[in-house]
Amino acid sequence: xxxxxxxxxxxxxxxxxxxxxxxxxxxxxxxxxxxxxxxxxxxxxxxxxxxxxxxxxxxxxxxxxxxxxxxxxxxxxxxxxxxxxxxxxxxxxxxxxxxxxxxxxxxxxxxxxxxxxxxxxxxxxxxxxxxxxxxxxxxxxxxxxxxxxxxxxxxxxxxxxxxxxxxxxxxxxxxxxxxxxxxxxxxxx
Numbered sequence: 001x002x003x004x005x006x007x008x009x010x011x012x013x014x015x016x017x018x019x020x021x022x023x024x025x026x027x028x029x030x031x032x033x034x035x036x037x038x039x040x041x042x043x044x045x046x047x048x049x050x051x052x053x054x055x056x057x058x059x060x061x062x063x064x065x066x067x068x069x070x071x072x073x074x075x076x077x078x079x080x081x082x083x084x085x086x087x088x089x090x091x092x093x094x095x096x097x098x099x100x101x102x103x104x105x106x107x108x109x110x111x112x113x114x115x116x117x118x119x120x121x122x123x124x125x126x127x128x129x130x131x132x133x134x135x136x137x138x139x140x141x142x143x144x145x146x147x148x149x150x151x152x153x154x155x156x157x158x159x160x161x162x163x164x165x166x167x168x169x170x171x172x173x174x175x176x177x178x179x180x181x182x183x184x185x186x187x188x189x
Contacts, residue, residue, distance in 0.1 A: 090169035101161040
């Protein structure tokens, strides 16, 4: 992709993400997007077929970034959860606030949605980390723990995003870390 094309598609994506902070995806028209981005419709249609096409690209790029985050090490050398892991997670949420807010608040969650894939990837990450820490812990117990903690994190993220992200990513990460670590005692019993 040429540099001008990269800049144009990045501008269109950024404009859509900004618009999603104030408007539902189903209410954003190509005309609205073009006006906000300062481009004409021909330029838009040269790069995309629809607003949903732009959204799917934003979602795909967000998912790629999320998966890169999940590939990071969650434990320090001594086996203790890395505090930076939680902070990095909430920094990712803050960077992608509008798209995350839309995904979390969407009534159209399906089994093949970004949310479903993110939950499965998170579960796989948790399974690997916990199995390394507690090799004798039953898989079913880890899954219960993951479901409990992950849904708590979803609630934490949703509340944080919907109330204007008044706390810093570090402050929210500390809350998530404490809840997660307190719940981990269940695994040790």
